[in-house]
Amino acid sequence: FKKNLIDFNIKYYSELDSTNRYIKNLDSSENDEGLVIVAEKQLKGRGRNGNDWYSPAGTGLYFSILLEPEISVLDLSKINMIISLALYNVLKNKYPVKMKWPNDIYLADKKIAGILIESNIEAEMVKEVIVGVGCNTNQEVFPDELNKKAGSLLLFSGETVNNKNILTDILIEFDSLYSDFMIDGIDYFGVWKQELGIIGQEIKVKSNSNIIQGEVVDIDRQGNLILEKEGGNRQVISSGEVSVIKG
Ligand code: BTN
Numbered sequence: 001f002k003k004n005l006i007d008f009n010i011k012y013y014s015e016l017d018s019t020n021r022y023i024k025n026l027d028s029s030e031n032d033e034g035l036v037i038v039a040e041k042q043l044k045g046r047g048r049n050g051n052d053w054y055s056p057a058g059t060g061l062y063f064s065i066l067l068e069p070e071i072s073v074l075d076l077s078k079i080n081m082i083i084s085l086a087l088y089n090v091l092k093n094k095y096p097v098k099m100k101w102p103n104d105i106y107l108a109d110k111k112i113a114g115i116l117i118e119s120n121i122e123a124e125m126v127k128e129v130i131v132g133v134g135c136n137t138n139q140e141v142f143p144d145e146l147n148k149k150a151g152s153l154l155l156f157s158g159e160t161v162n163n164k165n166i167l168t169d170i171l172i173e174f175d176s177l178y179s180d181f182m183i184d185g186i187d188y189f190g191v192w193k194q195e196l197g198i199i200g201q202e203i204k205v206k207s208n209s210n211i212i213q214g215e216v217v218d219i220d221r222q223g224n225l226i227l228e229k230e231g232g233n234r235q236v237i238s239s240g241e242v243s244v245i246k247g
Pocket of ligand 1: 018020064104
C-alpha cells in the first residue's frame with residue numbers, strides 16, 4: 001500500500017446480520033483501527049434512512065471498516081467524502097459511474113453502491129467511525145421492489161467481478177486518500193462537491209416523510225445541500241433521497 005497509514009486486518013464471514021452492527025457490538029479489546037469485516041451474506045443488511053440493504057449470498061460485496069481518527073466532529077463529513085471518492089475512483093477505472101448525493105454510486109441510472117457511516121462521538125471528538133459499504137457487483141436479479149432503481153456491475157458489463165480484488169483496490173485507494181487527509185491535511189471537499197455535479201439542479205428530496213423541492217444553490221463543508229425553494233427561502237438538507245427534476 002502506498003502510504004500505509006491504516007494497518008488493515010481483514011476478516012471474512014460467510015454470514016452476519018450486518019457488518020456494521022458486528023463491529024458496533026465488539027468489545028474494545030477486539031476493535032482496532034483498520035479492522036475490516038466482510039460478509040458473504042447479511043441477514044439484516046442496513047441502509048441509510050432506516051432502509052434495508054439487499055445482501056444475498058455470493059453476489060454483492062458487503063464490508064465495514066473501523067476507524068479511530070480522533071478528529072473534530074466538524075471533520076466527520078470528510079470521512080464520508082473520502083470513502084465515496086475511494087469507491088468512485090476505483091469503479092470509474094472500469095465503468096462510467098456517477099456519484100449521487102450524499103454518498104451513492106450510480107451506473108447507467110441504477111444505484112450500484114451505498115455507504116452507511118456510523119460514529120461514536122465523545123466531547124466533540126470522533127472516537128470511532130464504522131464505514132459500511134455495499135456494492136452490487138454480481139447480482140443478476142433484484143427483487144421486484146428494487147428492480148427499477150438497483151443495478152449491478154455484472155448486469156451492466158456482462159462480466160463477473162472478483163469481490164476480493166475489488167475490495168483490495170477500494171482499501172488501497174481509501175488508505176491513500178485517508179492518509180492524504182490525516183497526515184497531509186489534504187481536503188477533498190472541493191473534488192467531492194465537483195464530482196457530485198448537483199449544483200444548479202432543480203431537485204426533490206424525500207427526507208423522513210417530507211418532500212422538499214428546490215434548486216441546489218450550494219453544498220456546505222459538512223456536505224449538506226443548500227436548497228433554494230420557490231419564493232427564495234433557503235433550507236439546509238442533511239439527509240434524504242434526491243430525485244432530479246431539471247438538470
Ligand atoms: C445505503 O442505504 O445506500 C447504504 C447501504 C450500506 C450497506 C452496507 S453493506 C455493509 C454494511 N453493513 C450494513 O449493514 N450496511 C452496510
